[in-house]
Amino acid sequence: xxxxxxxxxxxxxxxxxxxxxxxxxxxxxxxxxxxxxxxxxxxxxxxxxxxxxxxxxxxxxxxxxxxxxxxxxxxxxxxxxxxxxxxxxxxxxxxxxxxxxxxxxxxxxxxxxxxxxxxxxxxxxxxxxxxxxxxxxxxxxxxxxxxxxxxxxxxxxxxxxxxxxxxxxxxxxxxxxxxxxxxxxxxxxxxxxxxxxxxxxx
Numbered sequence: 001x002x003x004x005x006x007x008x009x010x011x012x013x014x015x016x017x018x019x020x021x022x023x024x025x026x027x028x029x030x031x032x033x034x035x036x037x038x039x040x041x042x043x044x045x046x047x048x049x050x051x052x053x054x055x056x057x058x059x060x061x062x063x064x065x066x067x068x069x070x071x072x073x074x075x076x077x078x079x080x081x082x083x084x085x086x087x088x089x090x091x092x093x094x095x096x097x098x099x100x101x102x103x104x105x106x107x108x109x110x111x112x113x114x115x116x117x118x119x120x121x122x123x124x125x126x127x128x129x130x131x132x133x134x135x136x137x138x139x140x141x142x143x144x145x146x147x148x149x150x151x152x153x154x155x156x157x158x159x160x161x162x163x164x165x166x167x168x169x170x171x172x173x174x175x176x177x178x179x180x181x182x183x184x185x186x187x188x189x190x191x192x193x194x195x196x197x198x199x200x201x202x
Contacts, residue, residue: 059088064088065086065089066088067099067179069181071182072182077151078149079150079185081148083146083168085143085145088140089139092139093137094136095135096134097171099169100168100172101193101195102166102176103115103167104164112191113163116192116193117196119148119194120194121192122148122194123150128146130197133199135200148195149185149187149193150192152189154189161188162184164180166179
Protein backbone atom coordinates (compact mmCIF):
# COMPACT_ATOMS: atom_id res chain seq x y z
CA UNK A 1 0.00 0.00 0.00
CA UNK A 2 1.27 3.44 -0.96
CA UNK A 3 1.90 5.77 1.86
CA UNK A 4 1.41 9.51 1.61
CA UNK A 5 2.67 12.21 3.78
CA UNK A 6 -0.03 14.01 5.73
CA UNK A 7 0.75 17.17 3.89
CA UNK A 8 0.37 15.48 0.54
CA UNK A 9 -3.03 14.02 1.51
CA UNK A 10 -4.28 17.55 2.15
CA UNK A 11 -2.91 18.84 -1.11
CA UNK A 12 -0.46 21.03 0.69
CA UNK A 13 3.16 21.03 -0.25
CA UNK A 14 6.00 20.96 2.21
CA UNK A 15 6.63 24.61 1.44
CA UNK A 16 3.41 25.76 3.05
CA UNK A 17 4.87 26.37 6.54
CA UNK A 18 7.59 28.49 5.00
CA UNK A 19 5.06 30.68 3.19
CA UNK A 20 2.96 31.10 6.29
CA UNK A 21 6.00 32.06 8.30
CA UNK A 22 7.05 34.58 5.65
CA UNK A 23 3.59 36.18 5.63
CA UNK A 24 3.61 36.37 9.38
CA UNK A 25 6.99 38.08 9.31
CA UNK A 26 5.91 40.53 6.60
CA UNK A 27 2.65 41.42 8.36
CA UNK A 28 4.12 44.08 10.70
CA UNK A 29 6.16 45.51 7.84
CA UNK A 30 3.11 45.84 5.60
CA UNK A 31 1.16 47.50 8.42
CA UNK A 32 4.00 49.98 9.00
CA UNK A 33 4.18 50.72 5.26
CA UNK A 34 0.43 51.39 5.15
CA UNK A 35 0.74 53.72 8.13
CA UNK A 36 3.58 55.63 6.51
CA UNK A 37 1.60 55.93 3.28
CA UNK A 38 -1.31 57.39 5.22
CA UNK A 39 0.97 59.80 7.02
CA UNK A 40 2.68 60.85 3.84
CA UNK A 41 -0.53 62.18 2.26
CA UNK A 42 -1.37 65.89 1.96
CA UNK A 43 -1.63 67.58 5.31
CA UNK A 44 -4.88 69.41 6.13
CA UNK A 45 -4.77 73.19 5.65
CA UNK A 46 -4.57 74.84 9.08
CA UNK A 47 -7.30 77.27 10.03
CA UNK A 48 -6.35 80.94 9.92
CA UNK A 49 -5.66 82.48 13.32
CA UNK A 50 -8.61 84.18 14.93
CA UNK A 51 -8.46 87.98 14.75
CA UNK A 52 -7.72 89.72 18.05
CA UNK A 53 -10.74 91.18 19.80
CA UNK A 54 -11.42 94.83 19.07
CA UNK A 55 -13.39 97.45 20.95
CA UNK A 56 -14.16 101.10 20.72
CA UNK A 57 -12.17 101.76 23.87
CA UNK A 58 -8.99 100.39 22.24
CA UNK A 59 -8.79 103.48 20.01
CA UNK A 60 -10.09 105.93 22.61
CA UNK A 61 -7.58 108.52 23.86
CA UNK A 62 -6.67 108.53 27.52
CA UNK A 63 -8.73 111.70 27.95
CA UNK A 64 -11.88 109.72 27.12
CA UNK A 65 -12.89 111.95 24.21
CA UNK A 66 -12.10 111.62 20.50
CA UNK A 67 -12.17 114.50 18.04
CA UNK A 68 -12.88 114.01 14.35
CA UNK A 69 -13.57 116.29 11.40
CA UNK A 70 -16.58 116.19 9.14
CA UNK A 71 -16.71 117.16 5.47
CA UNK A 72 -15.84 120.68 4.38
CA UNK A 73 -18.92 122.57 3.16
CA UNK A 74 -17.91 125.19 0.61
CA UNK A 75 -20.05 127.84 -1.02
CA UNK A 76 -19.01 131.13 -2.65
CA UNK A 77 -15.56 130.95 -1.11
CA UNK A 78 -16.86 130.33 2.44
CA UNK A 79 -15.68 127.12 4.05
CA UNK A 80 -17.44 125.47 7.00
CA UNK A 81 -16.06 122.42 8.77
CA UNK A 82 -17.85 120.52 11.51
CA UNK A 83 -15.71 119.35 14.44
CA UNK A 84 -17.11 116.37 16.34
CA UNK A 85 -16.25 115.50 19.94
CA UNK A 86 -17.33 111.97 20.92
CA UNK A 87 -17.25 110.67 24.47
CA UNK A 88 -15.59 107.30 23.89
CA UNK A 89 -14.79 106.83 27.58
CA UNK A 90 -16.75 105.43 30.48
CA UNK A 91 -17.47 108.65 32.39
CA UNK A 92 -19.49 111.76 31.67
CA UNK A 93 -17.57 114.61 30.04
CA UNK A 94 -18.42 118.30 30.18
CA UNK A 95 -17.84 120.34 27.04
CA UNK A 96 -17.86 124.06 27.57
CA UNK A 97 -16.97 127.06 25.45
CA UNK A 98 -14.90 127.16 22.28
CA UNK A 99 -12.23 124.64 21.33
CA UNK A 100 -8.75 126.07 20.84
CA UNK A 101 -7.70 125.64 17.21
CA UNK A 102 -4.37 126.01 15.41
CA UNK A 103 -3.68 125.52 11.71
CA UNK A 104 -0.62 123.44 10.81
CA UNK A 105 1.18 122.95 7.50
CA UNK A 106 2.18 119.63 5.90
CA UNK A 107 5.13 119.40 8.33
CA UNK A 108 2.80 120.03 11.28
CA UNK A 109 4.33 123.45 11.87
CA UNK A 110 1.88 126.10 13.17
CA UNK A 111 0.93 128.79 10.65
CA UNK A 112 0.50 132.46 11.45
CA UNK A 113 -3.29 132.55 11.45
CA UNK A 114 -5.65 134.74 13.51
CA UNK A 115 -8.26 132.55 15.21
CA UNK A 116 -11.35 134.22 16.65
CA UNK A 117 -14.34 132.96 18.61
CA UNK A 118 -17.63 133.47 16.78
CA UNK A 119 -18.47 133.58 13.08
CA UNK A 120 -17.72 137.29 12.57
CA UNK A 121 -15.82 138.72 10.77
CA UNK A 122 -15.42 135.63 8.55
CA UNK A 123 -19.19 135.25 8.15
CA UNK A 124 -22.43 136.71 9.44
CA UNK A 125 -23.55 135.28 12.80
CA UNK A 126 -26.06 132.43 12.69
CA UNK A 127 -27.50 129.70 14.92
CA UNK A 128 -24.00 128.42 15.68
CA UNK A 129 -23.27 131.67 17.50
CA UNK A 130 -25.54 130.93 20.46
CA UNK A 131 -23.80 131.77 23.75
CA UNK A 132 -21.67 128.85 24.93
CA UNK A 133 -22.90 126.85 27.91
CA UNK A 134 -21.72 123.65 29.61
CA UNK A 135 -22.96 120.46 27.98
CA UNK A 136 -22.78 117.06 29.67
CA UNK A 137 -21.69 114.45 27.16
CA UNK A 138 -22.45 110.93 28.33
CA UNK A 139 -20.49 107.90 27.09
CA UNK A 140 -21.35 107.32 23.43
CA UNK A 141 -22.79 110.81 22.95
CA UNK A 142 -21.23 113.68 21.03
CA UNK A 143 -21.22 117.44 20.61
CA UNK A 144 -20.08 119.58 17.69
CA UNK A 145 -18.31 122.84 17.02
CA UNK A 146 -17.63 124.58 13.72
CA UNK A 147 -14.65 126.16 12.01
CA UNK A 148 -15.12 128.82 9.32
CA UNK A 149 -12.72 130.38 6.82
CA UNK A 150 -12.74 131.95 3.39
CA UNK A 151 -10.71 130.99 0.35
CA UNK A 152 -10.21 134.60 -0.66
CA UNK A 153 -7.17 136.14 -2.31
CA UNK A 154 -7.16 139.87 -1.63
CA UNK A 155 -3.53 140.51 -2.53
CA UNK A 156 -1.94 138.72 -5.48
CA UNK A 157 1.54 139.54 -4.15
CA UNK A 158 0.93 137.46 -1.01
CA UNK A 159 1.20 133.69 -1.26
CA UNK A 160 -2.02 131.89 -0.43
CA UNK A 161 -1.95 129.91 2.81
CA UNK A 162 -2.63 126.18 2.67
CA UNK A 163 -3.06 124.31 5.92
CA UNK A 164 -3.09 120.52 6.15
CA UNK A 165 -3.98 119.86 9.78
CA UNK A 166 -6.01 121.36 12.59
CA UNK A 167 -4.73 121.01 16.13
CA UNK A 168 -7.78 121.06 18.36
CA UNK A 169 -7.79 121.34 22.14
CA UNK A 170 -11.29 120.55 23.42
CA UNK A 171 -10.91 122.50 26.66
CA UNK A 172 -8.36 124.32 28.83
CA UNK A 173 -5.65 122.04 30.19
CA UNK A 174 -6.68 119.09 28.01
CA UNK A 175 -4.43 117.39 25.44
CA UNK A 176 -4.69 118.56 21.84
CA UNK A 177 -5.74 116.22 19.05
CA UNK A 178 -4.88 116.41 15.36
CA UNK A 179 -7.36 116.13 12.50
CA UNK A 180 -6.74 116.29 8.75
CA UNK A 181 -9.74 117.81 6.95
CA UNK A 182 -10.44 116.35 3.53
CA UNK A 183 -9.10 118.85 1.00
CA UNK A 184 -7.02 120.79 3.51
CA UNK A 185 -7.59 124.33 4.79
CA UNK A 186 -7.33 126.72 1.83
CA UNK A 187 -7.25 130.10 3.55
CA UNK A 188 -6.27 132.19 0.53
CA UNK A 189 -4.38 135.10 2.06
CA UNK A 190 -7.05 136.15 4.54
CA UNK A 191 -5.06 134.73 7.47
CA UNK A 192 -8.19 134.31 9.56
CA UNK A 193 -10.20 131.44 11.07
CA UNK A 194 -13.46 131.54 13.05
CA UNK A 195 -14.57 129.01 15.65
CA UNK A 196 -18.05 128.33 17.02
CA UNK A 197 -18.57 126.79 20.49
CA UNK A 198 -19.35 123.21 21.49
CA UNK A 199 -23.06 122.42 21.57
CA UNK A 200 -25.42 119.49 21.23
CA UNK A 201 -26.75 119.83 17.71
CA UNK A 202 -28.80 117.49 15.49
